[in-house]
Amino acid sequence: MRAAVIHAPHDLRIDDIADQPMGPNDVRVRIGAGGICGSDLHYYHHGGFGTVRIQTPMVLGHEIAGTVLACGSAVASVQPGDKVAVNPSLPCGACRYCLEGRSNHCLDMRFYGSAMRNPHVHGGFREELVCTETRAVVLPPGVSVNEAAFAEPLSVCLHAASQAGPLLGKRVLVTGTGPIGALLIMVARQAGAREIVATDLLDQPLAKAREVGADRTVNIRTEPDGLTRYGNDKGYFDVVFEASGAAPALAAALAAARPGATLVQVGIGGDATPPVPLNVVVAKEITVRGTFRFHQEFAWAVDFIANRRIDVRPLLTEIVPLAEAVRGFDLASDRSKAMKVLLAF
Amino acid sequence: MRAAVIHAPHDLRIDDIADQPMGPNDVRVRIGAGGICGSDLHYYHHGGFGTVRIQTPMVLGHEIAGTVLACGSAVASVQPGDKVAVNPSLPCGACRYCLEGRSNHCLDMRFYGSAMRNPHVHGGFREELVCTETRAVVLPPGVSVNEAAFAEPLSVCLHAASQAGPLLGKRVLVTGTGPIGALLIMVARQAGAREIVATDLLDQPLAKAREVGADRTVNIRTEPDGLTRYGNDKGYFDVVFEASGAAPALAAALAAARPGATLVQVGIGGDATPPVPLNVVVAKEITVRGTFRFHQEFAWAVDFIANRRIDVRPLLTEIVPLAEAVRGFDLASDRSKAMKVLLAF
């Protein structure tokens, strides 16, 4: 079958790869849609990030959904013909972090399309995928695989929101309105935020941010002092989701956050060790908390997408055939044109 | 009366200053002891820190205790002859932060010996001080003013501990074992920590750290890999108190912290915006939380000192007469010789 395989920076190929054997607890999924994620783009442009680098060619993709073709003999919860979102995260269930309920920190995690382990765990940008039953979350009737492909990034955002504590009645700032920032806006809205302000350097994603729930947006490039007033009387926002990974955004957000606020750092940018105004963190007793992947939130995400309490459709830019994956990756890299690009298989 | 007044970097003078008038809610205190704090040393060496700079000469000192000489007509809780610890913090009690229970972030704070306001609020390194009754916390019989002068830095550490959540059963790392680090060790012990490891660049404070409760100490200068093993399997410590303000200490602490750990940043160093390994904060979902001064903890501190559940005496290096204040400041600046230096008045 065909798959989108990264060989080296800017060397993404549609390779023919071998079929996978099936065990009694496995299901075979015809992949229908795969979202191109920021980490896929890091592999594509840079071969990885930080210390995580592709050592050998790897199938990309971890935002995937499809239709079940066949089930192993011990499979009970899934049937052929079911549409499923595929959970790319498979913790071991036995290490100390798994037994603490922190399975996103599993010491033996198998996460699709990730070069953290060696040999790498191949991803889901492929025509068919064999996975363990527990990864396949059945969709209710009427949910398209295109929407279901958002379950993974939405899980990331639901987990990030959980790191922030209750959002009901809170004033929320989202810095960076790519797909993750946009989904965070939708999650914050869904979680009862009282007011949501969002920033970015580009007008196009900010327009989308307003469309999906931001009360106000600030283009930091054209309006560099746009957050300044929020810093009066020691600050305004109760919660910040920093989704840009840019040091200036972090600094501006800390200035606009009120004493005792929580800033959730969602992903990082090119600089893994940026300068951070710790004096502000100290003087305002701000909580800066990292967020990493997700766990139980994948099931929530499928629910929220299925009942459209979170409607991801405004974020879908284009569906690109696998054969044109390179064009898809290039489109997804252009933030002025694309929010979320899906591959079709 | 005489007072220790900072005029400019390295220009600390014993000036004759005017007496203060007394109102009905005030008490007059004969200052008996005043601890030299790190922020006093910043004013002494650098004229301030960050954007906080002395504009006009200012009496230093905010770790003070003494004996009540006289009480205003409306004073009820204090009597002449009482020994008192003087709380240098006086929030307004009316701003939004005060009414939220976050009075350490008061918008109209009057904190002794601080150049944050203009005109500055003079401090307590003076022979006599007139203060509002609410600042004067009566000591039980048998507590010396020398011990009571530790109430303020101990309050800072109790507040820092509160920022960390429960410490019972926790593994704790303290980076930097000056007076604040040493008191943090005592507080962590008092709060039920299961294990305490402390680091510094000097052997002398580390010896003191062991004396007051650290289970193990690491001299990072002579044993630069001394924390490395704690980074195995994603980390070891549940809680870190970062009391050095040094970027390498912060980086090493983050590496040694386990997923979900809390790092409390206690004060900052010369670099207000140091590089921070945010990738580690994100990947291990670490909570980095600032801590700033204290509030209700001042009363706790007096209690803990009075009943010697926290015995501060091992931290007292020398009592220096006010006339020799410059020698006292120089001694306090030499971490190889001094832990806490008190002035006597």
Next chain:
Amino acid sequence: MRAAVIHAPHDLRIDDIADQPMGPNDVRVRIGAGGICGSDLHYYHHGGFGTVRIQTPMVLGHEIAGTVLACGSAVASVQPGDKVAVNPSLPCGACRYCLEGRSNHCLDMRFYGSAMRNPHVHGGFREELVCTETRAVVLPPGVSVNEAAFAEPLSVCLHAASQAGPLLGKRVLVTGTGPIGALLIMVARQAGAREIVATDLLDQPLAKAREVGADRTVNIRTEPDGLTRYGNDKGYFDVVFEASGAAPALAAALAAARPGATLVQVGIGGDATPPVPLNVVVAKEITVRGTFRFHQEFAWAVDFIANRRIDVRPLLTEIVPLAEAVRGFDLASDRSKAMKVLLAF
């Protein structure tokens, strides 16, 4: 002017009462709508609840909104002609609870229409009310006073939700679907609950519960085992809002709650000291937490009503003229016919 005054159980009169004088910080409000609350009904039927009993005739009413007629000379935030929701809660701002941010526990609270103090604090079921500026929260254009009269009970529910911790992704049970239960369903939905089940003894309020967001309802009278299945494997619900005040509902809810769940007790019923299955609380480590009135949530409530993220209109049963207040109280007492009854003035 006329007002609805409770003299004794079942002795509610439309009395002529004196005008109130106005100070410089006061505003005079023409009351437009007043919601009849459960506590109003307790005064009407029983003369009070627990140890709180009317000693002298008292104007009822604390869910009120109206139009500003005049403003004192020092009033800045409100203008004649403004529509306002009136906050019935006025904490002292000076006691220890106020300074802790727990002003709903103020030692000197003045709450409209409450017999907790003596002399009682008269309420707002009157044609005109003079109140301090801080009580008057201006409504944006387009919001009716009828909707704004829901700000108070909605505040109660927002505060109750805050007592439960984050609701995002949670499974929520609401027992008792009177006006408070129904608003709790709307708040839980707004706060991102994943699933909401509601119970009551009557079909009519359960139908309304489904209309405003419950995923499933159970009539405990006709389907007494309707919650039993949720008790399998130690329980199902993460959060319970117990809004019936009935001991059997509390017992059933504890059985259906999962280990570690939080049950928020919202108000109480006729028995102030009901039997509680503490063995279940212990064995499943359930958190039972009381909730009492509200504080900062009043402003949130006005926002949520104004932008209709919470649309209270389906809960409005009938608007009854003040002259027919007794009929209004009788109607509000009949849960098979009424959800929320408003008085018009």
Next chain:
Amino acid sequence: MRAAVIHAPHDLRIDDIADQPMGPNDVRVRIGAGGICGSDLHYYHHGGFGTVRIQTPMVLGHEIAGTVLACGSAVASVQPGDKVAVNPSLPCGACRYCLEGRSNHCLDMRFYGSAMRNPHVHGGFREELVCTETRAVVLPPGVSVNEAAFAEPLSVCLHAASQAGPLLGKRVLVTGTGPIGALLIMVARQAGAREIVATDLLDQPLAKAREVGADRTVNIRTEPDGLTRYGNDKGYFDVVFEASGAAPALAAALAAARPGATLVQVGIGGDATPPVPLNVVVAKEITVRGTFRFHQEFAWAVDFIANRRIDVRPLLTEIVPLAEAVRGFDLASDRSKAMKVLLAF
């Protein structure tokens, strides 16, 4: 070998029981000491509690320590000759609660000396016990098995303390000063409580309470109004540990607790469904939280006992030979004479 076996209420026999086979992951322990617990006494006097009743004869005992006699071939962390505390709790490690970090709520728990399962899980009041390696926690040199037998009840108390949130600086009330209450006092002291008041109906355990750390005690039988003053201004205590299981104690504790306080219900008494003043829980927004057994705290308890930061020796009343177990149980039942009675094997 001989074991203490409960057959029916007041029918405790020293039976000869069969040896247990050993697997590769097992260790054989020569039991040295076994503490008689309140639940052992419930089986002895009443045949169980609530719905948990002995159906068939069961070896009692779950507070046990001893010396390792032999190790299975796969055992790595324990050696013959080691002294060990034996953890009576063995969660499955696979159910949803185990994978959430709530293994004390395991759906397939095997807890020694408990009739919750059928067939019952026999306990440790026996000369030799074969258990899986993970249950055997090695003691450092110098710790006696008599002290180590307190690891289990101390674990219960450490877990109860964790349910209360941070205790540093808190005012704590402990109602009921049997072995659990006394250990709770020691834990609260260890966790940094500022003040500890304890109540009971008997002078003897109250004297012991003062010995192990209570600042003040109240005999509720002889001084029934002894807690009344703490109810002034809505209450005094931040945290209550209710360890008596008596409804009047719970009511008095709620009256003495301040708004926002946490009451941890530690075990229950004869009435599984006592009357609870929910009106007070609601009006003061008190958190009532159950606590059930323990998990990670067993290892902490062994540490605290071993380094004597918690010195359990004052609680040891008498060591009774197994042959006199009935006398030991009768002694342990007399709260005027006994705190903790150990059996020797």
